[in-house]
Amino acid sequence: MVASADLLRVEDLAISFAIMGGAIHAVKRANLRILPGKVTALVGESGSGKSVIGQAIMGILPRSARARGRILFSDPESPGETADILQMPPDGREIRGIRGRRIGKIFQEPMTSLSPLHTIGNQVGEVLKIHTTLSAEECRERTEGMLALVGFPNPRRAYDMYPFELSGGLRQRAMIAMALICHPALLIADEPTTALDVTIQAQILLLLRELQANLNMAMLLITHDLGVVANVADEVVVIYHGEIMEAGPVDAIFRRPTHPYLKGLMAAVPHFDMKPGERLKALREVPVNVENLLGKKKPKKGTDVLLSVRNLTKSFSIRQSDWSFGEVATVRAVDCVSFDIRRGECLGLVGESGSGKTTVSKLLMRAVTPDQGSVVFNDSDSPIDVLSATGSALRKLRTKIQMVFQDPVSSLSPRMTVQNILSEPLEIHGRGDAQTRLASVSALMRAIGLDQHFVNRYPHSFSGGQRQRIGIARALALGPDLLICDEPVSALDVSVQAQILNLLKDLQKELGLTYLFISHNLAVVDYMADRIAVMCGGRIVELAPREALMGNPIHPYTRALLAAIPFPDLDRPLDLGMLRKNGASDTATWGPQFRDDGEEGVLAHTDIGDGHFLLARRSADAKELLPC
Structure with a gap:
């Protein structure tokens, strides 16, 4: 049984993919938990298995995947009941009642995740049409309300716009609106700010933090950015090559890291306190040999x-x-x-x-x-x-x-x-x-x-x-x-x-x-x-x-x-209250x-x-x- 304190618990999860000549073991006996109303960050390099775990929780693993273990979800709407997502048929009624309604997901690249042929209102409102019995007018009203909640300046106009007409930050906000329109108990955010510049990233982080607190929603934040983790997460899970290396509260992870992999990740992040000539410590150094390279030792003539x-x-x-x-x-x-x-x-x-x-x-x-x-x-x-x-x-x-x-x-x-x-x-x-x-x-x-x-x-x-x-x-x-x-x-x-x-x-x-x-x-x-x-x-x-x-x-x-x-420092948090909602280029604040x-x-x-x-x-x- 799942402890009542856990919204979701992953137990001994193993995921492999069948390929020519054998199998790739993407996740190896992973164990983690997500607490109600808390942000759990799943941190690791590309290819470490982060997104595969997110797909397994949503029940959207590809057909070539083989999964063992348990993913136990305790829905607050059904107190005392626990469902094992891995045991549900991927296209069955039970998982479709959870996916999109009780567990939402923000994908990494909004441009490829949003349909270019449908308006923003169509795509966000579609979730309501699938999971509720609201009328068309009620769906539009609630959709425009959610677009306003996630920061669209003109929700009524945005409803009829297409993804290509929006900036990267607004497209990501549309993805967030789609994931939250049914007020899920758990939001999975898979690299939600990787493709965004720092000011838009800060706005999205502020938005997610506010929505998570206002809706009393748990969040699984999948990322490789330790700066984002330090400013948003309550608990941290570090994964490497499909194995969980370290897990615990964010304070313990950042102030007292024990595993060499986590220490290596922290040393690889460029920061403003680096001394002149100090190098980043890459986990795997790239040897450089330019002895016979064309263009070496070119003379420097003429003007500076x-x-x-x-x-x-x-x-x-x-x-x-x-x-x-x-x-x-x-x-x-x-x-x-x-x-x-x-x-x-x-x-x-x-x-x-x-x-x-x-x-x-x-x-x-x-x-x-x-x-x-x-x-x-x-x-x-x-x-x-x-x-x-x-x-x-x-x-x-x-x-x-x-x-x-x-x-x-x-x-x-x-x-x-x-x-x-x-x-x-x-x-x-x-x-x-x-x-x-x-x-x-x-x-x-x-x-x-x-x-x-x-x-x-x-x-x-x-x-x-x-x-x-x-x-x-x-x-x-x-x-x-x-x-x-x-x-x-x-x-x-x-x-x-x-x-x-x-x-x-x-x-x-x-x-x-x-x-x-x-x-x-x-x-x-x-x-x-x-x-x-x-x-x-x-x-x-x-x-x-x-x-x-x-x-x-x-x-x-x-x-x-x-x-x-x-x-990536708990003692230097983002001043989320000072961030400008219209971005750094808002000349009205200059x-x-x-x-x-x-x-x-x-x-x-x-x-x-x-x-x-x-x-x-x-x-x-x-x-x-x-x-x-």
Whole structure:
């Protein structure tokens, strides 16, 4: 029998998947409990079995799965009764009465979890139609009420909108509304904030905390982010390769960790207290060997500035209505952006989703044409005008600037082997013959710490961290001077993230590389960057050396970004009461000296000393930098 104190108890749960040549044991005799009204965090790396346990509790394991053990659910609606979810037929009436009504789930990626063909109201209201006898009018009323509860500014309008019309944060709120519409006793949140930037993540965490308390609901939070765990969880369960390593109250887990795996996870998280030169402690280090790599020991000639960007501007036209006859509006995605990247340095570019960071990277790579501005690449031979280069100049430029993309799954062709992927840049630019290209591929594999026997494998057979290393190797194939890294670790868990960040640092040191490192995570940028530029609404609002920006942020937007970062430290909790519901970019909360509201006094970049630049109103004694 289940103790009355437990809402759900997992006992000796073992889950395996049948594959060619044997079976994969994803979960091995796992035991955990979830208390009523409490948040239990299930923590571990990708592939540790977290999501499989969540699927088992929901009764949605794939047909190839074999599960043994017990999952005992004590529904508060049926006092004294206990149901074993594993014994229920996966499509039977009993499990369908629990799934979606008494146990709700938020999935990791809202865009792929929501139907693109149905409105938000249809999808949220469908749960009520399945589990209740409410009329259509009552369903709409309750759905709009739930959309308001989860933070939609205009629930009536949102009801008739499609997922593609919503931002990432609002899509996640729609998923939360769908999971909570029937007021379940247990909510399973599977990586609910992984795809979101820090300010939206903080808003979602605040929302979940408030809803969990107001509805007296238990929550199983599946995550790899220890900062999120420290700010939300009451109990913590640590899982590794399908086995529970450690479990207990959050205070005991964080203050007195005993298992080496948990200590390793904590050491892999970048934090603001790291000393200069201190490295992240990855659970599995990546050996770096660049001895025979193309581009090593390049001479550093010419000016100290490698890339000079001036007044870069790009606008996009959008239609105001759903169909083709609506009015056209213009959105300025990049607004008079200027910065320099010095040789051998890492310039961090941070900001919320939609701030214009990725658009800047596309403009620098010539994937998008700007409306105005200039970009000059100071090659060791002669400067190259990036925006007007053609023919052989453009071809040469392509070898000098390369990009590491955010998503290693979609940026690598599933139809090409690793050897084809790494040799393709060499073939395109006519570097060497087949034999020398094969030697270059071997050198690239050694440089990223992958076994050379893997060259004939396809991307799907690698883990997320290994795929990202392959993406880095492809970017290094032509021996570039500048790497543009667009959110290269945002899709990775903390232990793999530490591997990739250390690898990038080692490659920078060994090859003399220069980085433009784009991210929404200031803790990651703090570890990687020498200087940091902060973007908001298409403009750089603050630019400073790393120590100055982190130690003395001045712009309200920068301060809001820093305040939204969850620390894996119980003594430094998020101030959830101070978080802005409209995000860090809500200019209404900024002082008049930082707000562009059409009043007298134009915003301009001013130098406040020691290379610290700020977008603020022009003052008589301020030294201007690149006014727009």
